[in-house]
Amino acid sequence: MMAFTEANFDGLVGLTHNYAGLSYGNVASAKNKGGVANPREGALQGLDKMAHMKSLGLVQGILPPHERPHLKTLRAFGFTGSDAEIVANAYRASPILMANVASAAAMWTANAATVSPSPDTTDGRTHFTPANLAAMFHRSIEAPTTARVLKRLFPEGDRFTHHEPLIGGTHLGDEGAANHNRFCADHGSEGVELFVYGRSAFETAKELQFPGRHTVEACHVVATHHKLKPGKVLMVKQNPVAINAGAFHNDVVAVSNRDVFFFHDQAFEDSAALTGAIQKAMGDTPMHFVEVASSDVPLEDAVKSYLFNSQLVSVSGREGMTLILPTEVAETPSTKAYVEKLIASGGPIKHADYMDVRQSMRNGGGPACLRLRVVLSDADRAAMGGRALIDDALLSDLRAWVNKHYRDRLMPEDLGDPKLAEECFAALDELTQILDLGSVYDFQL
Numbered sequence: 208m209m210a211f212t213e214a215n216f217d218g219l220v221g222l223t224h225n226y227a228g229l230s231y232g233n234v235a236s237a238k239n240k241g242g243v244a245n246p247r248e249g250a251l252q253g254l255d256k257m258a259h260m261k262s263l264g265l266v267q268g269i270l271p272p273h274e275r276p277h278l279k280t281l282r283a284f285g286f287t288g289s290d291a292e293i294v295a296n297a298y299r300a301s302p303i304l305m306a307n308v309a310s311a312a313a314m315w316t317a318n319a320a321t322v323s324p325s326p327d328t329t330d331g332r333t334h335f336t337p338a339n340l341a342a343m344f345h346r347s348i349e350a351p352t353t354a355r356v357l358k359r360l361f362p363e364g365d366r367f368t369h370h371e372p373l374i375g376g377t378h379l380g381d382e383g384a385a386n387h388n389r390f391c392a393d394h395g396s397e398g399v400e401l402f403v404y405g406r407s408a409f410e411t412a413k414e415l416q417f418p419g420r421h422t423v424e425a426c427h428v429v430a431t432h433h434k435l436k437p438g439k440v441l442m443v444k445q446n447p448v449a450i451n452a453g454a455f456h457n458d459v460v461a462v463s464n465r466d467v468f469f470f471h472d473q474a475f476e477d478s479a480a481l482t483g484a485i486q487k488a489m490g491d492t493p494m495h496f497v498e499v500a501s502s503d504v505p506l507e508d509a510v511k512s513y514l515f516n517s518q519l520v521s522v523s524g525r526e527g528m529t530l531i532l533p534t535e536v537a538e539t540p541s542t543k544a545y546v547e548k549l550i551a552s553g554g555p556i557k558h559a560d561y562m563d564v565r566q567s568m569r570n571g572g573g574p575a576c577l578r579l580r581v582v583l584s585d586a587d588r589a590a591m592g593g594r595a596l597i598d599d600a601l602l603s604d605l606r607a608w609v610n611k612h613y614r615d616r617l618m619p620e621d622l623g624d625p626k627l628a629e630e631c632f633a634a635l636d637e638l639t640q641i642l643d644l645g646s647v648y649d650f651q652l
């Protein structure tokens with residue numbers, strides 16, 4: 208029997224990580240607008256999380272930051288000249304445009320793509336669709352680079368196949384795995400895939416104060432392209448109440464691992480109907496639903512602490528599952544108390560590990576936002592390209608690379624500095640060598 212494992216591919220915090228408040232509907236991003244960011248600390252926090260996952264015996268991978276500022280987009284906006292002229296002129300003309308093309312948002316790889324592993328697909332291949340991220344301009348420029356990186360790591364062929372990001376702009380808005388859950392008995396067994404959307408393409412969703420980024424039509428396209436098995440696909444709408452409270456992605460209020468679904472009671476409009484449908488699709492495999500009551504954790508605290516934006520993992524040698532939580536959960540009284548109660552309850556979740564990913568959290572990205580899950584067989588892993596799986600040697604190379612190249616202080620005003628762009632491109636060029644990626648950036652093509 209082929210052994211399957213779930214690998215987590217974390218996005219590395221990029222050199223231009225900053226707080227520009229670009230994401231309308233993302234409470235943390237709005238709140239921290241204009242603050243001082245520390246890209247170096249952010250990248251090292253991310254590497255510490257990866258090291259922790261690795262130390263638990265999990266398979267941990269990494270996805271590189273994107274080239275920022277993105278000069279190709281600035282050229283598309285009509286700026287011409289040398290790199291330095293483009294940066295200086297664009298910043299002078301429009302600081303907000305510069306903030307958009309300089310955002311390090313590609314770190315949140317839960318939005319990089321939707322992945323359906325081989326046990327779920329009728330052709331027995333693992334399917335990837337990079338998310339178009341059409342809802343937010345600063346993220347809508349991520350897909351081409353994401354696609355090149357994924358194709359390099361998971362070569363197209365008998366094992367892996369890659370689809371184009373969806374066209375159709377916001378009408379087929381696709382936010383990737385942050386709105387996707389997979390339930391299964393074991394990672395290698397046939398799964399049920401749950402797609403979560405915020406609205407439908409041609410609807411004016413009057414009940415939404417904030418954007419419903421992902422459409423039901425996009426879910427259907429991805430499920431079809433991925434050749435998912437009949438009866439093993441479910442779709443559900445996010446509760447507008449959750450979106451309006453700042454849960455711009457479903458993974459702010461829900462997380463799953465294997466046969467466990469951990470979610471807030473306001474994540475969906477009708478939890479009972481959803482859990483019934485999931486159980487029906489799972490057949491003989493009994494699901495464990497851990498639904499958190501608003502009376503224990505108000506929605507506002509769930510969004511503030513990112514309790515559900517944790518990673519839920521099975522660690523060998525530990526009985527039950529482990530939550531990888533952001534430290535903010537321990538600093539929020541209701542969520543701290545809830546986690547203590549949960550661990551003591553005798554349910555499927557028995558451990559809580561806290562990680563400091565504050566630099567990312569201040570832009571609305573918790574532990575789960577920072578990772579893309581890819582279930583791989585041993586043979587799949589052997590067929591991967593590049594050097595993206597974390598081991599001690601790669602960790603130390605990456606820490607040295609971060610310490611050499613990253614600034615420890617960055618404000619939105621710094622983004623117009625042509626020297627910053629130069630530093631970024633030199634560093635990323637070196638990174639493609641460390642990760643053996645070949646040419647994946649526009650400036651390398």
Ligand SMILES: NCCC[C@H](NC(=O)CCC(=O)O)C(=O)O
Pocket residue numbers: 225226227228229230233236237310312315317318343346385455456570571572573576
């Ligand atoms: N899954 C977590 C994604 C967080 C991301 N934040 C941002 O893009 C903040 C960017 C800024 O404000 O500079 C977003 O909202 O898509």
